[in-house]
Amino acid sequence: MYLNDVAALSLDLDDTLWDFDAAVRGAETMLYHWLLQHAPLTAAVLPEPASLQQYRQRMAMLRPDLVDTPARLRKASIHEVLRLAGEDPALSERAYAVFYAARQQVTFFEDALPALEWLSQRYPMAAISNGNADLDMIGIRHFFSVILFSRDLGIAKPDPQIFHVAATALDVAPAQILHIGDDWQLDVQGALSAGFRAAWLVRTAQGTTPARMEGAADAWLTLNNLHELCLMADAHEHPVCGQGSASLSLPSYFS
Ligand SMILES: [Mg+2]
The missing domain is CATH 3.40.50.1000 (HAD superfamily/HAD-like)
Incomplete structure (x- = not known):
């Protein structure tokens, strides 16, 4: 044998x-609500939780060097969302911590x-x-x-x-x-x-x-x-x- x-x-x-997708979608939903609460201007650039996925994909195309380090890629995409919304990009560290903890709830x-x-x-x-x-x-x-x-x-x-x-x-x-x-x-x-x-x-x-x-x-x-x-x-x-x-x-x- x-x-x-x-x-x-x-x-x-x-x-x-x-199920990896389910874990990440769940974590994006948590992150989405956290951002709306702590950086309310992000509502203008995030019509729905899935928008976070789109920003991440866009960042992966812009920064292929980050693709092998998921944490850096995710942080960079959150940073971009905050910047575009006119919120403080420094919030990306705390926001990422929320995402990371939620992503472990598999x-x-x-x-x-x-x-x-x-x-x-x-x-x-x-x-x-x-x-x-x-x-x-x-x-x-x-x-x-x-x-x-x-x-x-x-x-x-x-x-x-x-x-x-x-x-x-x-x-x-x-x-x-x-x-x-x-x-x-x-x-x-x-x-x-x-x-x-x-x-x-x-x-x-x-x-x-x-x-x-x-x-x-x-x-x-x-x-x-x-x-x-x-x-x-x-x-x-x-x-x-x-x-x-x-x-x-x-x-x-x-x-
Ligand atoms: Mg696998």
Whole structure:
């Protein structure tokens, strides 16, 4: 089986454990109301919470150098909103803190926490993210022995180097680490290029196209949820996270 001599796991965070868009939209709504209250002139440039997303996208085009550091990009876009509205741009620091705290209020996919609980009792685990989560605020730091963010390292997925840093920190050979993530390029291709194994988490049907196009489907796993991974890791147990999973149909190359 693909998992036979896997000695450690690494996991992506956004869209692997929680719905990233929902978290960011929620945080933008909080930020929007905070701005209207503390910098009321912003109402003129922010017709709705989604306007904050548009300013962020515009800033990403103007300042591609900020795209790899989400905090700086977001702060720059808030700064711009305040400046355009005739409010004090210095408020952007406080406004960002409101956004950042709200962005950590994630809604986990229902399989995520039971799977983290179960898998972390069996494997050392690393988190590898290009995003801006705070695992202490989210409350899942204890599941991971290694936590790597591109914002801290200056190396982002799919660069194999960030996976090599994870392997060194886990003290496990790349070939014995399974990386799990939702993004075909960042997670699957990145992990494979670093000599890791890879599990592509496809929670929605439309995501399956690249795997079919690339062929060689036995080079990686495709998972629909994290319960499947628990089941594959030890189908003989009846894990907490595997409850109800007896009815899961696994692709034939899993067995
Ligand atoms: Mg992701």
